[in-house]
Amino acid sequence: MPRLAFVNKLDREGADPDGVVAQLRGKLRLNAAAIQLPIGLSADHTGVVDLVENVAITFDGDSGEKMSKGAIPPELAEAAAAKRQALLEALADVDDEIADLFLADEQPSADVLKAAIRRQTIANAFTPVLMGSAFKNKGVHPLLDAVVAYLPAPSEVENTALDLKDSEAPVALSASASEPLVGLAFKLEEGRFGQLTYLRVYQGTLRRGDSIVSMADGKRVRVPRIARMHSNEMQDVEEGAAGDIVAMFGVECASGTTFTDGSVSYSMTSMFVPDPVVSLALVPESRNNPNFTKALQRFSREDPTFRVHNDDESGQTIISGMGELHLEVYVERMRREYDCACTTGQPKVAFRETASRRSEFGYTHKKQSGGSGQFGRVEGYIEPIEADNLGAGGFEFESHLVGSNIPPDFVPAIKKGFEEAIEKGPLAGYPVLGMRVVLKDGAAHAVDSNEIAFRLAAQGAFKQAMEKGAPQLLEPIMSVEVQVPVEFQGAAIGQIAQRKGTINASEGDDGDAQFVTIGADVPLDNMFGYSADLRGATQGKGEYAMEYLKHSPVLRDKQDEIIKRHAEALAAKRKAGD
Numbered sequence: 001m002p003r004l005a006f007v008n009k010l011d012r013e014g015a016d017p018d019g020v021v022a023q024l025r026g027k028l029r030l031n032a033a034a035i036q037l038p039i040g041l042s043a044d045h046t047g048v049v050d051l052v053e054n055v056a057i058t059f060d061g062d063s064g065e066k067m068s069k070g071a072i073p074p075e076l077a078e079a080a081a082a083k084r085q086a087l088l089e090a091l092a093d094v095d096d097e098i099a100d101l102f103l104a105d106e107q108p109s110a111d112v113l114k115a116a117i118r119r120q121t122i123a124n125a126f127t128p129v130l131m132g133s134a135f136k137n138k139g140v141h142p143l144l145d146a147v148v149a150y151l152p153a154p155s156e157v158e159n160t161a162l163d164l165k166d167s168e169a170p171v172a173l174s175a176s177a178s179e180p181l182v183g184l185a186f187k188l189e190e191g192r193f194g195q196l197t198y199l200r201v202y203q204g205t206l207r208r209g210d211s212i213v214s215m216a217d218g219k220r221v222r223v224p225r226i227a228r229m230h231s232n233e234m235q236d237v238e239e240g241a242a243g244d245i246v247a248m249f250g251v252e253c254a255s256g257t258t259f260t261d262g263s264v265s266y267s268m269t270s271m272f273v274p275d276p277v278v279s280l281a282l283v284p285e286s287r288n289n290p291n292f293t294k295a296l297q298r299f300s301r302e303d304p305t306f307r308v309h310n311d312d313e314s315g316q317t318i319i320s321g322m323g324e325l326h327l328e329v330y331v332e333r334m335r336r337e338y339d340c341a342c343t344t345g346q347p348k349v350a351f352r353e354t355a356s357r358r359s360e361f362g363y364t365h366k367k368q369s370g371g372s373g374q375f376g377r378v379e380g381y382i383e384p385i386e387a388d389n390l391g392a393g394g395f396e397f398e399s400h401l402v403g404s405n406i407p408p409d410f411v412p413a414i415k416k417g418f419e420e421a422i423e424k425g426p427l428a429g430y431p432v433l434g435m436r437v438v439l440k441d442g443a444a445h446a447v448d449s450n451e452i453a454f455r456l457a458a459q460g461a462f463k464q465a466m467e468k469g470a471p472q473l474l475e476p477i478m479s480v481e482v483q484v485p486v487e488f489q490g491a492a493i494g495q496i497a498q499r500k501g502t503i504n505a506s507e508g509d510d511g512d513a514q515f516v517t518i519g520a521d522v523p524l525d526n527m528f529g530y531s532a533d534l535r536g537a538t539q540g541k542g543e544y545a546m547e548y549l550k551h552s553p554v555l556r557d558k559q560d561e562i563i564k565r566h567a568e569a570l571a572a573k574r575k576a577g578d
Contacts, residue, residue, distance in 0.1 A: 051083055121150045255304060352473070355466055473562060
């Protein structure tokens with residue numbers, strides 16, 4: 001996808017746009033070059049030098065509303081010339097017209113340079129880098145101009161949908177306003193008049209009063225009002241054509257829903273939504289607050305990685321997401337936006353279970369209680385899926401039945417039984433993943449066999465095979481990237497080691513490194529409280545980001561401790577029941 005880069009926060013202490021450009025080239029392997037030069041950094045930042053047109057752009061006023069262009073300050077003339085030369089070198093590597101001028105030692109005009117930047121940006125061969133401070137609107141105006149100048153128009157991009165009536169075969173969409181409507185709801189917002197749904201129109205035209213069809217549930221809804229948004233201001237419009245982004249009122253849907261006019265059954269390619277890795281028990285301080293349920297329902301619709309469910313055992317409301325900070329943000333939003341303050345319980349990590357080796361099963365379920373009974377026998381084996389797939393869903397069922405010892409009608413019931421069995425593993429009651437179940441043979445009774453019997457046989461067989469398959473616990477591993485000043489590198493590495501993390505990389509900026517970036521894989525269970533510890537060890541200068549990587553086996557002593565806690569909880573529950 002063609003892209004621009006924008007280096008933000010140049011008015012902050014330690015701003016280093018050259019370091020960011022070096023990281024774009026080194027880490028992301030992009031042919032990136034700055035097309036602007038900052039005028040001052042930190043507290044002295046007042047604007048940027050446009051290297052394409054060779055002018056200085058300054059921003060005055062509390063919100064940078066007073067933009068003016070002028071000559072490049074003399075003290076920046078030499079630096080601007082050097083940066084422009086670096087820009088031409090980067091473009092000359094990929095653009096023939098600029099290469100010819102560069103070899104002839106000629107300076108291209110602003111129009112020629114703009115055209116080359118646009119060509120190579122659209123071709124994904126070049127990434128122009130702009131800079132400024134969005135908080136004060138410094139550099140935002142030139143950024144928006146660059147979006148128009150260098151990025152492709154909707155008609156220049158080929159968008160693809162999936163045809164739901166043709167096994168999700170890819171279909172190229174047209175930017176024509178006369179074609180059947182296809183649009184994607186990509187963002188939800190709670191407005192003054194109910195839910196505000198942001199829709200990107202990929203094909204066709206959406207008009208006020210139209211009836212559109214949701215591809216998620218097939219329901220037809222009417223669009224009573226359409227608006228064009230500008231920040232928090234809105235302007236009512238009658239229609240939105242291909243390439244437009246509009247906001248719809250009165251349309252209830254979830255984020256990521258595709259809408260059409262009903263003449264086609266197309267869906268835009270959906271996002272991959274990983275399973276949540278952290279859970280919190282959420283209790284509203286006021287039990288009678290009607291906004292509690294309303295807020296959770298809205299957050300679930302707008303964010304597919306945010307999940308809510310009620311725990312059957314404890315009766316608590318459990319929220320799940322991709323990290324501690326992710327959930328903290330939603331708890332704070334409930335307080336601010338819905339006046340619903342909540343207390344949270346101890347974070348709960350999404351442990352999983354798996355078998356570490358192949359094991360056979362041969363299980364017979366037999367029950368006789370007068371009249372027709374229940375009989376079902378299943379034979380086969382379970383085996384672990386390769387480790388790379390452990391966190392990607394992790395259950396496969398294959399039927400290798402030969403003959404008619406088990407009637408084919410019962411195979412779906414057997415699969416259903418295995419799917420129910422993986423919901424609770426034998427070690428600590430966590431769901432099982434990373435398993436392949438292969439059904440090879442079995443037996444049925446002419447009278448006593450039925451779907452229930454084979455479903456229960458499958459559940460017993462899975463439990464039997466798991467106990468023989470050296471079961472083990474898995475925990476979520478996070479990919480963590482920590483950035484600290486170089487003098488705190490040792491302390492940061494020590495903290496990661498204390499949390500049983502594995503260091504993958506440690507690299508500083510080019511030249512005289514002021515900051516160092518440390519990459520590591522750390523168990524999520526050990527990352528709670530890390531933010532405060534990192535700030536304390538780096539005088540508040542350290543930052544980190546993490547994302548889910550995979551599930552991996554836990555250490556033996558930790559596994560024994562978790563199993564012991566689970567056994568104690570079960571014993572306490574049985575005692576309370578007695």
